[in-house]
Each structure stands twice: as C-alpha cells, then as structure tokens.
Amino acid sequence: MFKLFVVLGSILACCYAVGPLVTASKGEVWPKPQQQETSENYFVLQPHTFSFKGPVDIGCPDFLDDAFTRYWTIIATSSSLEQRGQLSEVERQPQQKFWEADDNFVGYLDSLNVELIGECVNEAVLPELGDNENYTLTISSEESTLSAPTIWGVLRGLETFSQLVHVERESLVVNATIITDFPKFPHRGLLLDTSRHFQPVYIILQNLDAMAYNKLNVLHWHIVDDPSFPYVSHTYPELSEKGAYHPVSKVYEQSDVRKIIEYARVRGIRVIPEFDTPGHGGFTSSWGLSHPELLTPCYSNDQPNGQLGPMDPTKNSTYTFLTNFYKEVIDVFPDSYIHVGGDTIDFSCWKSNPDVNAFMSANDISSYEQLDAYFFENTVSILDSLSSKYLVQQEAFLYGATLPKSTVVQVMKLGLDVLAALTKADMFGIYSGCWLLDKLSGGGDWEKFYNCEPLDFDGTDEQKKRVLGGEALMWGEIVNEYIIMPRVWPRASAVAEKLWSAQDVNDIEAAKPRLEEHVCRMNRRGIAAQPPNGPGVCL
C-alpha cells in the first residue's frame, strides 16, 4: 500500500535529514474516519482543472457553492512550496508528470461529484443538536463521489476530502479511497472564555476555522464571567459600558456576534452562549459594576463589608432582570440551547448575609446547595417560558435541582461517576472533566487528552446514549490573543478525535504520525498550532 511513498521518499532522501522524531503521514485524515479503505493507486489533482460538481435543483446552492469555494481554495493552496520559496535547486528542475512512469498512477481527478440525498429547504438553515453528519466518500477509477443526507454531512465530507489530498513533490495527489463516516457523538465542542482575557473577533474566527478542520461542531462561548462583561447588550448597554475591560475596544458589538454566528453556521458549527450565573467561584463582579442590586452583599462581623458576591437568589428582581436579559439572548443567539452556567459556586457570601439566611428559613431551604438549586430551578423556568433549551453545569444536578429530563448537564469533574449518575437518572450529559486545556504538562501535551474515554463507566447502553459528547475547555486565565491558538491546537484536536472517531481509535503511537501531519496542515491553513511530538518540521 505504501509503495508510492517509499518510491518518492527515496527520490527525495538526498535532501531531508532524519531529524523529525515522528515522521508525518501523508494524506491521512484527522479525526480518523469510522471506516476507510485506501489503495496504493493514486490520482493527480490539478487545481486549475479540478472542480466540485454540486447537486442540481436541490436547495441551498449558495451554502454549498460557498463551501465548494472554501475547500477548492484550501486544496489549491496546499501545494505552496514554490510560493514559499522553498524549492531546492533539484526541485526547481522541470520534473513535470513524474507520475506518468508510475504503475500506481491511475489518472487525473478533475471533479468530485457531490450528492445531497436529502433536501435543504432554507439557505439560512442552522445546525442543530443531533443533525445527521454522516457521509460516504469514494475516490476510484469508476467514480469520485461525496454523498451525504444533509449539508452538514457534505461539509464533513469536504473536510475529509481536503485532507486526503496531499503533496508529492510539487503536485497534489489523492489515493483511491472509500470512506464511510459518521460521528461518535453529536455534541463536540470547544469552550472559549472571553471574560478573563478578551479575545478579538479574528481569534474567534480562526478557532472556528480550526474547529471545522477538526469536525468540532459546538462553540461554547463562555462570553461573560466575573472579570469582565464584553457583551454589548441592547437591553442593558450599561453592562458592558461599565463591566467590560474597555467599553469600546474590549467588547463584542451585536454586529460582531452576528458575524461570529454566521461564520460558524456555514461551517456547521453551533454557537451556544454562556453568561455565567450565579457567580463563578463566588463572584460575578462584572454584572455588579452597573447592576449592584443583582448581587448579594457580603457581610463581615454582622456588617456589609462592601464586597458583592454571587447573584442574590432571594430577590424577585434578580429573576425579572434575568428574564429580560435572556429574552435578548435567545433573540441574538439563534441556537436552540443556552448554557446557564453554574460552575464552582462558593457559598461564603450567601452564608454571611442575614437576609439570605432569613429567606432560607422562611422558605424551608435548609442548605446553600439547595439555595443554588432553587436559583437554577428559577433560571430554567425562565428559559422554559421563553421556549429555549439549556445546558447547566453539574452543580445544578448535584445539588438536587428539579430539572426537566431534556436538560443537558455538563460534567467538569475528572471522574466519570457524575456522568454515570446523571445518565442513570435519565438526564443527558456532556463531558469535559479530562479536557481542561489550561492544565499544562511537558512535551506536546496532548496524550493525556487522548487517553480519556467518556464512555468508560459502568452503565447500560441506554445510559451511554445519553452521553451526547464533550467539550475541550479553554479557560481564559492564562491565554491572551498571542498564545491562545497554539495552546488550543492541536491539543483540542486530540479531544476532537475522541469525540468523532470509533471508541477503538485509542492508540497514541498510531495517532502520532497523523497528528504530526495534521499540525502541519493546520499551520499551512493559517492555524498557529504547536508541535505535538518533539523535533520536527513542516515543509
């Protein structure tokens, strides 16, 4: 099967050191498809004669045309050694059509036929949880076809096709291949935190590109938290005027949000916003700079000490405010789901406040955990009244809030016991416990993310079906715009493969050459991914 590579490798051996610790694969796909057969026969793809042939008289021509243009450009610029001035003397010699003397060359690939089995009735269609993303891709002498039941499947298949195409000398080749592919999980996400450090819009767009290159389909936008409030609300503009790091330069205007959502949509990526409540780690100061009445006054020695803690769960006015605010949010963010937060609440401020304690006595709330649950029950009934679905952090579940079975619970804890418990209680879960990108180790630092399997708990098949997927988490404490890309990529690629590929795709050594190639591919496409495996080079 690898004869071609061996032959070409020996031709080029004069010019390359044995240096890279892991030799990159060629034309291998990340994340690994569910089923793939590859032949040593190959086609040559010449960008100036290649095109995608789209489905005729079926919906969404603009959507598909844009996707074709995007992927044609990606493929055509894969072979840019010459543009990068990277040709050696030998390589600059005319060496056209080296393949003509090669038995494995079986022809030119001039088109890929794209078949959409279902229909797309609406150009503005949104990706949804549970969309069919299956596709089949056949590259053979008989036919070259990408077929999928939905436009989302088409997008995934185009990504795969673009990865099969690889460079041999200065030419693009693609091996004869048959792929049948589908995701292991429907929810495959990346959390970006834009409150601890502001991330410019271009960084979010670059991450959406990279997510598409890794078949991730949910941007969990942790947009607001304790340190800053960068979202410009039209209902309450004072929130960012007073709560952002800077009211002009460190905010997301409505137009920025729309741009991000649309950029994600055409890549088959959902955008789920999270405005963290009632107070991450016990505080949510950024809301309080314009609306101190939302927050709980903390007490020391029976006197208010001037500090404001989590939202005050005892006041009706808190929920009135949140109702108005969420009305706007579900209007601005069209996804069916909103994430209502709830991560790592600290109870000290509530404990210190006599009014909070009086409310608890009067309402038979006997613990602060119950009080937190009470807050979330109120929050989700606001969203129910607005016909929005929601995700919550695990605390709401663990503290015994009464939540509809449709609630999706995000598990941040390393162990899988919470996931086992909540699926046993017929709830849906997504897992993130082992995928915290702010945790650093040595080396390329992706193996620990790869060595993690969310389904690895004792439970019935029914339970495991209630695990909808997972998310890599890029908390913002230690990432500004200069380091976020290489810190996320390719470490989130390891997570992406765990969320897309079959459960038996779990061999680190086998993954290394593919990830080495995938990093170079992302670099070539403008994603500043860091090296995964030690000494190496991207040519």
Added chain:
Amino acid sequence: MFKLFVVLGSILACCYAVGPLVTASKGEVWPKPQQQETSENYFVLQPHTFSFKGPVDIGCPDFLDDAFTRYWTIIATSSSLEQRGQLSEVERQPQQKFWEADDNFVGYLDSLNVELIGECVNEAVLPELGDNENYTLTISSEESTLSAPTIWGVLRGLETFSQLVHVERESLVVNATIITDFPKFPHRGLLLDTSRHFQPVYIILQNLDAMAYNKLNVLHWHIVDDPSFPYVSHTYPELSEKGAYHPVSKVYEQSDVRKIIEYARVRGIRVIPEFDTPGHGGFTSSWGLSHPELLTPCYSNDQPNGQLGPMDPTKNSTYTFLTNFYKEVIDVFPDSYIHVGGDTIDFSCWKSNPDVNAFMSANDISSYEQLDAYFFENTVSILDSLSSKYLVQQEAFLYGATLPKSTVVQVMKLGLDVLAALTKADMFGIYSGCWLLDKLSGGGDWEKFYNCEPLDFDGTDEQKKRVLGGEALMWGEIVNEYIIMPRVWPRASAVAEKLWSAQDVNDIEAAKPRLEEHVCRMNRRGIAAQPPNGPGVCL
C-alpha cells in the same frame, strides 16, 4: 508618591472593571534597577517636541543616533490608544492639558541629555563579556540626564528611560526619578535552539528585541544539533545541503547570520554560537548525513548495525575536520567566545564499538567519561590554536577534562553543587539549571524561574565572583515559530530580573504588578508575551 495615579484612577474608574487579578504598575522598570528614587512630581513628554541630546564630538555618533531613533519611536508609539481605536466616548472629548490643574505637574520634558563618560572609538565596536553596563539616570526639574561610561551603559539607560515613560489618559508622563543602575552579572543569556525546530530569522530578531527590553546581553545560539543542520557553511556547504530540514527554506545563509549578529550588536547583545559536539543524548545525525566518517559506527552483536552515534573521538580526521570548521566559525561569529557543547552525552555507541575500545586500551583511557574529556581537551586546544575563548557544558568539567582556568562552564543541573565545585576549582561558571523554559507548569508559569538564585550556595566571595551569570534555555523540541514567543516571554523576563537586579529583589508578590505592566509593554512593542498573572487586560 502615588497621588497622581489615585487621582487619575478615580477619573477613569467609570470605565474599567475590577477584573484583572493583578493591576499593572505604571512606569515601573523591569528588571528592577539597583537604586531608584521616584517622586510624585511628573513631567509631560510630547513626542513632537522631545528629543535625545547626544554627546558631541565623541565617537560612535551613528551607533548612538540609531539607538536614539529606536527609542524615540518606542516612546512615541507608547500612546497609541487612539490609533488602536480604543477611545471611549468620554475619552474622545477634548481633555488637553489635564495636568495643568495638578500640583504634581512640574513641566514638560523636551529632552534627555545623554552623556558618555568614556569614549567610543569604533562604530563597529562589539559587546564583550564584562563590558561596563552601568548608568545613572536623573529626571528632575534641574536636569534630565542619562550618563554612562560606555555606549552599552547608554543602551541600558535608554531602555530604562523608555520604561519610565507611561500613559496617563492620552498623554505620556514620566515621574521625577533618580536611578543608579548596574547589572548583578555580566553574562545574561537566552539559549535558542534552531535545530529541533527551525526558527525563521524574523523570530530570532524579535527575540533580540525582547532581550534588549529585558537587558539580556547574550544570545546563545544553539544553532546545530542532532535533528538538523541549518547553518550554511562556506567551507562545507554539504553540511546543510544534506543535513538541514530543507536545504533552501530551513537554513541560515551567511547573510542571515550577519544580519542577526549586527541586529544584536547594536542592541548590546553578544551572539555565541554552539555547534553541539560530540553528540547530544548520544547522537548528532545531522553532521553524518554529509560526513558519516565523523561519527562513530554503533555495533550490535559484534557487527556495525548501521546506526551512527556521537563523533568519533579516536580519529585524527575528526579533529582535522573540526579545526577547519571552527576556523570558519570564529571568522563568521566575531564574539571572543564559542560554545563547544557537550550536553548529556550517552556512551552506548562508543561502548559498542571495538575500534573505540581498542583506542582506549592503547591510550590508557579507562572510562567513557575520560574519553569524552579527551574529546574536549582536543576541541579546546583547537580553539586555543585559533585564539578563541570558549564555553563548555558541565560534562567536560565533571568528567575531568584538563581545561584552562579561563574556560566558562555552563551548569545545566538543577542543584548548585556543580557550580560550587567548579568555582572552588577556580573555574568560571554560568548557571541554567532552574531556567529550562521547556518545562511547563500551570498558570503564568514564571514564579519557579523567579524563585531561583544562582549564588545561593556555600562558597567564598571569590567563588561567587566566578559565577558570571546564567541563561534561560529554550530547547526546541516543543516550540515552532508559532508558540516560541509566548513560551519564552515573559518567563525569560523572570530570569532576566534574577540576572540583573540586586539579590534582595526576590518578592514574587512585589514583582507581579511590574511584570503585568512589562508584559503589556512588550505586547505593545510587538512581542507576543503571554499573560503572567491570571485574568487581565492590556489597554
């Protein structure tokens, strides 16, 4: 002293969240000067009327003029909020001359007089180990003068002056200040490894800029090692033709090297090259791709197994080759010192080779450590014959090589016992054991570098004077061009302060606000430094 800042802070309080975990200082210097007095009185600096007044009729006008232009530009572009579109509505209002109503405003700073006490006789002067880098800087109503005995001291003082200047609203201010400053150590270095990953020239130049901003004065260019040979030799061009990752795009041409050395020189930074021998970790393959005869054939079961190990220390031809090669190196790299390597040799290949063992028997060499020492004795006598000075890795010392007392030994081991031992043996040392930038921890990850003091060993004052300084080490396994800047900076800044500032500057909490400011300053100057302290923002 901080009245000005409090007043301005309260004016601006409307617009800034309480978010950053550590509030950046304003106009504080990194690394911290040896002696500094600062007043609450301040001057306003207007770039269009400000200039440096250089010494008249003394040498090196071009050198100094270039430095003045560089620092004028840095200062003039410090206040670029407006250019960055970062003004709020309030800030955009005409608010000229807010200082006129402030008692602490003491005037406009229209010039800084620069005095060179010594002479500079040669425009092409090179920085050397032990150059005087002292300076005094006075900003007062009576005079504003930077005075230094050498142009190197002038450079350090200009850097300090540029850091004192800071932004209040849209204006540049500088507090009345008196500084007397000098470095703790003469050798303050950063090792960049361009063999494990190739780093483009622009990355090396950016690091030289950042080094100047941190008063580091030695670029230890670990240019060649086992994985690749990116240096284009004019004596042996085949070394990079066959040994580079790519013979055209992943190499340093002679013109690149000259450019890097000159860029460093005008910033008062020495460039010391290291072509690692005899074999880092047991291998130095990149030399062997064109010159296999230099390397030791490794044996398995009494037969050569095809692998090539470290350089063959038993052959005269090895030393003849190295003599010719080093002749070129000392010509291309004008610094008085060459680093001859020697890090972490592995003996397995030498052990396996019968010819090596026969040579050892014939020459009364009873251990492989002694054989390594023999290799280094030969290497340094080559450099002696070429009148070059040299640094060696600690192994040469530990294995008992007879080395001249002028040899500088680099200590890579964490503990300080080797440093104590070698200074006791009247040798010179530089320390790196606690400053490996490829080691990652959580958070901003600089405290461990800051909590390290090379002089913290039992020894006489004479011994401690033989510690010439230290180096932060950026081994290249896990850094490509996309992540190297934020991985080095500001973590190497922590090292820089340990190497420049007084020994009692060791309080992490006191350093945090200054480092927070310094990172924003580096970001503003184009250095992609990562956040040091958790949630924050640079405005």
